[in-house]
Amino acid sequence: MKSAIRLVLLAVALLPAAVLAGANRDRGQDEVGPGPDEGPSYFGVVLDAAGKPVEDARVTATSRDGLAMTTRSNAAGAYHLPGFNKRINADEVKISCAKPGYRQMRVVRRPAPTGRPVRAVETECRLQKS
Amino acid sequence: MPVAKVLAALALGAGACATWAEGLVLRYGQALSAHKSIYSLPVALAEREGLFRREGIDFRVVIPIPGGTDRMIQALHDDTADVTHVATPFLVRAALAGSDAVAIAAEFNDPVYSLVARPEIARIADLKGRTVGMADPGGSIAFSMRKLLALHGLRESDVRTKTIDGTPARLSCLRGGGCDAVPLGQPQDVLAQAEGYRLLGISNEAVPEYLYTVTAARRSWASANSDLVVRYVRALAASFGMIRDPARRPAVVAAIVDITAVAPGIAERVLDLYAQPGRKALPLSGEIDPKGVAQVIAFMADAGQIQPPLPAAERFVDLSYLVRAGVR
Numbered sequence: 511m512k513s514a515i516r517l518v519l520l521a522v523a524l525l526p527a528a529v530l531a532g533a534n535r536d537r538g539q540d541e542v543g544p545g546p547d548e549g550p551s552y553f554g555v556v557l558d559a560a561g562k563p564v565e566d567a568r569v570t571a572t573s574r575d576g577l578a579m580t581t582r583s584n585a586a587g588a589y590h591l592p593g594f595n596k597r598i599n600a601d602e603v604k605i606s607c608a609k610p611g612y613r614q615m616r617v618v619r620r621p622a623p624t625g626r627p628v629r630a631v632e633t634e635c636r637l638q639k640s
Numbered sequence: 641m642p643v644a645k646v647l648a649a650l651a652l653g654a655g656a657c658a659t660w661a662e663g664l665v666l667r668y669g670q671a672l673s674a675h676k677s678i679y680s681l682p683v684a685l686a687e688r689e690g691l692f693r694r695e696g697i698d699f700r701v702v703i704p705i706p707g708g709t710d711r712m713i714q715a716l717h718d719d720t721a722d723v724t725h726v727a728t729p730f731l732v733r734a735a736l737a738g739s740d741a742v743a744i745a746a747e748f749n750d751p752v753y754s755l756v757a758r759p760e761i762a763r764i765a766d767l768k769g770r771t772v773g774m775a776d777p778g779g780s781i782a783f784s785m786r787k788l789l790a791l792h793g794l795r796e797s798d799v800r801t802k803t804i805d806g807t808p809a810r811l812s813c814l815r816g817g818g819c820d821a822v823p824l825g826q827p828q829d830v831l832a833q834a835e836g837y838r839l840l841g842i843s844n845e846a847v848p849e850y851l852y853t854v855t856a857a858r859r860s861w862a863s864a865n866s867d868l869v870v871r872y873v874r875a876l877a878a879s880f881g882m883i884r885d886p887a888r889r890p891a892v893v894a895a896i897v898d899i900t901a902v903a904p905g906i907a908e909r910v911l912d913l914y915a916q917p918g919r920k921a922l923p924l925s926g927e928i929d930p931k932g933v934a935q936v937i938a939f940m941a942d943a944g945q946i947q948p949p950l951p952a953a954e955r956f957v958d959l960s961y962l963v964r965a966g967v968r
Contacts, residue, residue: 568720576698579672580720581705591705592672 549593550600554633556583556607559615563587564637567609574602583607600631607635614638663698664868668855669721671707678826678900678910679853682747682922683725685895686879694878695871709853713741716858722865723857723872728936728956729780729945731856735956736946742958743854743933744862745873745926745967750850752913752921753781753843754829755788756814757821764792764840773804773819780852783939785823787846826910827902844919851932859958866961873965877925884915884924925967928957 556567569589570580577598583589594603605617620632674680683701686692692699704715712726713734725747734741761767767789775781786796802819804810810822811832821840824832833839855876862869882888889911896907914921923929933953940946 570702576700577703578700579703579705 549596549598550628551593551630552579552589552591552603552605552633553630554589554605554620554635555587556589556609556635556637557587558612559636559638564607564609564612567607567612567635567637569605569607569635572604572606573598600628603631605633605635607637609637611639612637613640663693663696664871665698665700666692666868666872667700667702667720667722669712669715669724670701670703671709671712671725672703672705673707674709674725674853675701675703676899676901678896678914679748679751680725680899681883681892681895681914682876682879682926684899685882685892686875688895688898689879689882689891691875691878691882692872695875697868697871697875699875713739713856716741716856716861722861723855723869725853726856727780727853728851728933729940731854732933732936732940732951732956733945736951740859741856742859742862742956743851743928744857744869744958744961745855745876746851746923746928746932747854747876747926748852748921749923749929749932750844750847750919750921751780751825751852752829752919753784753823753825754833755785755821755840755842756824756829756832756837757840758814759836759838761820761838761840764789764794767821767840768794768798769800770820771800771802771818773810773813773822774801775803775810775823776805777803778943778945780850780936780939781823781825781843783943784843784847784850788841788843791846792841826913827900827906830906830909830913844921847935848920849929849931850935851929854928855926862958862961866964869961870964873926873961873967877965877967880923880925883911883922926965927962927967928959930954930957933957 552571556564556569558564563586565583565585565587567583568580569583570578571591572578573594577594579591581589581591607614615636615638618634622628622631668683670680687699702721704711704720709727710730712724713731715721715724717739723744728743731741731743755764757767774785789796789799804813807825807828810819811824811828813819814822814832814837823843857869883892892911893904893907896902896910897904930953933956937946937950937953941948941950
């Protein structure tokens with residue numbers, strides 16, 4: 511199960527930027543695609559205490575200065591958020607998850623591969639029924 | 641009084657002071673595209689220059705993903721945001737579908753879209769039979785471009801159109817030769833002219849009164865948090881004042897550079913375009929002109945998005961917070 515989830519997450523993380531930009535398209539107001547100044551994206555999974563995926567949890571990435579991006583986890587518990595501006599240090603971006611009836615237990619950030627620029631930051635967010 | 645009670649009272653007092661020092665939290669919804677575009681200038685400037693802090697607001701921008709201006713009213717209803725940036729047609733559509741969201745302040749009245757063509761095309765009438773890359777047919781950009789063509793004697797059927805979403809993609813079409821003319825926003829219109837492409841006209845010639853984007857809130861939430869809403873409107877009004885203040889020009893240009901990632905020289909030209917006296921691209925201080933809302937409704941009706949009898953503009957607006965904030 512765990513390896514399946516990781517495969518799904520990896521697929522999400524490696525989706526071409528254009529596809530992700532399409533998912534974030536604005537209709538009715540002019541668009542600005544992902545620019546060259548975009549920092550690493552954020553992806554991962556929301557799990558319950560037993561390690562099962564939690565669907566429709568709100569996942570929020572918050573920068574140090576309070577700018578937040580928020581999304582919902584899918585049926586596999588997976589989520590993806592685009593990157594902030596490169597000026598925002600990814601190490602200082604806090605990931606949190608929430609769902610009515612649950613409380614957040616912990617957020618674990620997966621170590622990035624060393625020696626290469628970080629393109630995506632992976633986290634696992636655990637929720638426990640309250 | 642027992643020592644424990646005194647300590648508890650002190651702790652409570654300290655907590656209250658901390659809350660006051662941090663300000664009242666206001667979650668402002670913004671589409672990702674708007675966050676990176678010139679349309680975030682009024683709010684971004686207010687944030688950078690401490691205008692929200694001055695009003696005792698702990699201002700937080702929240703970007704829903706997947707986003708898009710058509711989803712921003714939903715962000716009010718699912719408690720993602722307290723107030724939100726939204727393009728007016730989507731507010732109207734949501735309200736007609738049952739939302740209690742209303743506009744509480746104007747952010748951008750009339751966006752400047754430039755119709756830019758290949759260098760050999762001298763005027764709009766010369767576009768007859770040529771290919772124009774248009775935006776979404778139901779959106780504000782296409783509305784204004786159809787009006788601009790009509791002003792110069794052309795119907796949409798006189799040109800070949802293809803729908804291309806996004807100013808960057810339309811500029812690529814122009815550069816690649818797939819389009820003879822395209823409507824472009826900022827800063828790409830300025831860049832295209834610097835590359836030798838020709839400006840044929842701007843959307844404001846044809847649509848002088850419009851209400852492009854607003855800050856919206858649910859009536860129920862705004863009424864329960866009216867003091868916070870008034871503070872927000874006051875900060876926004878101060879930001880519009882700053883945009884027009886020549887003494888604050890360097891700060892405004894720096895904000896445009898940061899938001900849109902353009903060179904300072906381009907940012908200066910973009911600012912000139914918007915802050916030009918007499919051009920009503922930006923409100924003076926967040927005021928809402930009902931005629932602009934009426935124009936939006938008329939455009940939506942033209943596009944078949946809403947059917948007669950057309951609703952009154954006032955239905956989508958609550959001016960009371962502007963009044964309380966001292967905005968005329």
